[in-house]
Amino acid sequence: MAVDLAYAALLGVVSGLIPVYLGIAPWGAIKKSGVVARTVLISFAIGVLLFLFVDVFHEAQEGAELVGTGVGQGLLLAGFVTGLLGLAVYESLRGRRRAHVKGYHPERVESQGEKKSIRATVSFAYLIALGIGLHNLGEGLAIGSAYAAGQVTLSYLLIIGFALHNGTEGFGIIASIPKDHTRLRDPVLMGLIAGAPTALGSMIGAVLYSVALSVLFLALASGAILYVVVELIPVAYTREHRHLILVGITLGIVMMYLTDLLLSL
Secondary structure, eight states, rough: OOOOOOHHHHIIIIIIIHHHHHHTHHHHTTOOOOOHHHHHHHHHHHHHHHHHHHHHHHHHHHHHHHOOOHHHHHHHHHHHHHHHHHHHHOOOOOOHHHHTSOOOOOOHHHHHHHHHHHHHHHHHHHHHHHHHHHHHHHHHHHHHHHHHHHHHHHHHHHHHHHHHHHHHHHHHHTTOTTTTTTHHHHHHHHHHHHHHHOOOOOHHHHHOOOOHHHHHHHHHHHHHHHHHHHHHHHHHHHGGGGHHHHHHHHHHHHHHHHHHHHOOO
């Protein structure tokens, strides 16, 4: 079967990029929500990410077994550690660079707690998009390889399932953007970061699919997602609304489980 890269990319756009943007679309309405709703929404994003972490890490483990005990587990550990600690190092270096910017005054920034909180939360939303993007790269590999193998029905089923999945992921991204943030370019860029890798992965999978490569990408994604979860929990947590946090996390996990269940039917 001849492989059409443009068509493979289109499959990725339909299953990844468009659904993510559909999930991001309600941002204008969500940013007007109150404190209680925001707490639930951020917790919902955490639930989505927790489900993704377990699901992606499990897929990476299964792939590692196919590659072989030594090489596969090595790729899994290397990818996971890089994804987890790599983001931590990046955030640390970015903080140091910011401290050396001309005109930067820590005491002034500390006095502007609300603005600082908004910037930090937007940064977390970008990290969420990055973690989801790495995950979607793996999804694109699966779609592209199915298409290249001539398994048209399977590739279409994957597209439908991943599309439902990615719509929920897009909603999880905007749920973590602070309501006072007004720049439209941020959710647009976040959607691109989260959704475009599906098209890239689909093209790669159509011409050069490798289980080892898939394991590496999935392991990177799992590490990045875990880092974001750890960083996002303090943003959502308040003692007053701790029960709402559990509600939001549960909703996120249940929604992702249901879309994943539809994919397996």
